[in-house]
Amino acid sequence: MKHERDFSNKVFGIVKEIPKGKVLTYKEVAQRAGNPRAWRAVGNILNKNKDPKIPCHRIIRSDEKVGGYNRGQKQKIALLKKEGVILKNRLN
DNA sequence: CGTATGACGTGCA
């Protein structure tokens, strides 16, 4: 079989399935991807693979912090805020 | 192939 990069591939699929108004933590995504210890890689993959088809802005930290975003943390906060997601970094 | 990085997490002071 080819090197399908199961991890990144799975991560993208999971993130794409995230419904509006719902957010997952990096750790949650990593666990669903099959590697609960790879939350580090999750952020890394999304960072280098900024795909507009992927609502990566719905991925937040376990501390309920907004985390980061390729287009700017501010943009990420705005999107989540519009979806009704509470962020610890920013009060709604 | 080996080293360094990074959108993190948890522990401890």
Add this chain to the structure above:
DNA sequence: GTGCACGCCATAC
């Protein structure tokens, strides 16, 4: 409650 340091995995160079 806040801040600092270490550990962790996958990817990029």
